Amino acid sequence: MAIPKAELHLHIEGTLEPELAFELAERNGIELPFDSVEELRRAYSFTDLQSFLDLYYALMSVLRTEQDFADLAAAYLERAAAQGVRHAEIFFDPQAHTSRGVAIGTVVTGLARALEDAERSLGISSRLILCFLRDRPAEEAMETLESARPHLHAITGVGLDSAEIGNPPEKFREVFAAARAAGLRRVAHAGEEGPADYVRQALDVLGAERIDHGVRCLEDPELVERLRREAVPLTVCPFSNVRLRVVERLEEHPLPKLIGAGLVVTVNSDDPAYFGGYVEDNLDGVRRALDLDPETVRELARNSFRAAFLDEERRAELIAEVDAYRFPAE
Numbered sequence: 001m002a003i004p005k006a007e008l009h010l011h012i013e014g015t016l017e018p019e020l021a022f023e024l025a026e027r028n029g030i031e032l033p034f035d036s037v038e039e040l041r042r043a044y045s046f047t048d049l050q051s052f053l054d055l056y057y058a059l060m061s062v063l064r065t066e067q068d069f070a071d072l073a074a075a076y077l078e079r080a081a082a083q084g085v086r087h088a089e090i091f092f093d094p095q096a097h098t099s100r101g102v103a104i105g106t107v108v109t110g111l112a113r114a115l116e117d118a119e120r121s122l123g124i125s126s127r128l129i130l131c132f133l134r135d136r137p138a139e140e141a142m143e144t145l146e147s148a149r150p151h152l153h154a155i156t157g158v159g160l161d162s163a164e165i166g167n168p169p170e171k172f173r174e175v176f177a178a179a180r181a182a183g184l185r186r187v188a189h190a191g192e193e194g195p196a197d198y199v200r201q202a203l204d205v206l207g208a209e210r211i212d213h214g215v216r217c218l219e220d221p222e223l224v225e226r227l228r229r230e231a232v233p234l235t236v237c238p239f240s241n242v243r244l245r246v247v248e249r250l251e252e253h254p255l256p257k258l259i260g261a262g263l264v265v266t267v268n269s270d271d272p273a274y275f276g277g278y279v280e281d282n283l284d285g286v287r288r289a290l291d292l293d294p295e296t297v298r299e300l301a302r303n304s305f306r307a308a309f310l311d312e313e314r315r316a317e318l319i320a321e322v323d324a325y326r327f328p329a330e
């Protein structure tokens, strides 16, 4: 059994495996520009964030109905459960769907149905986090928040994703303030490809409670000290960083530096269908590549629950599960 953990950095659209993409394409009468699952997998040779995003958005064309979104989330949650995930906070990108004529209600209702089913059948608790696309205008983000209002009972927070460079957090000051006023939690991608200053802006301007990725904070020692002092969690995604060339090799990943700096580090999969593994694969990958000892891995798992938007009773319960966990070799 894999170590119990929460997954806090997971784009549901990034869990679309080639097999399901072809199945949904057929169901919806959509022609994919690939002849086979194998040919599609071969297209996953990214050179940076933008080259990944181009394929990521293109493949979403197969997602059309409420059932499509429910099937996508159900497939993820089943895999996640098999990898020891006990709680998942799941990003979705409404603008990538509404821009194709799919209503936001179709997206949220389909996802929420699968999440409720998985809570019952798999014992996984979960949350939905609505992400704004930062390479789209700020006004469109505000319209997206407005259109989400009838569905806020199913949404815990907002996030910020897509192409980072040239799209600083301050562009989204107003929409994050409006989200906060609506009682939503706040996270933001920052310091993946973008500079350390974007991490600072995410905290100061957006009121971000967690930083997604954040690895480039290491370029600014004062910022690292602040993240430590304020115990701001980082949702780090090792396989993603290697595949998008933020980091050259897993063996050179700065995870040990982040841990050594006293930060609340978590390990996550980001877009597992595209980056070569789900969350336990990431955790086991860094454990081997960086020679992490069992107690360090347990601490990463505890951090995932500390950083989650959980009630205190369930948080304590899940951390106790980690405390009791022993690796096969121990």
Ligand code: HPA
Residues within 6 Å of the ligand: 011, 014, 049, 056, 161, 162, 163, 164, 189, 192, 240, 270, 271
């Ligand atoms: O890793 C990511 N970074 C930015 N945007 C994204 N959208 C999906 N995955 C990512």
Ligand SMILES: [Zn+2]
Residues within 6 Å of the ligand: 009, 010, 011, 161, 189, 212, 270
């Ligand atoms: Zn991400």
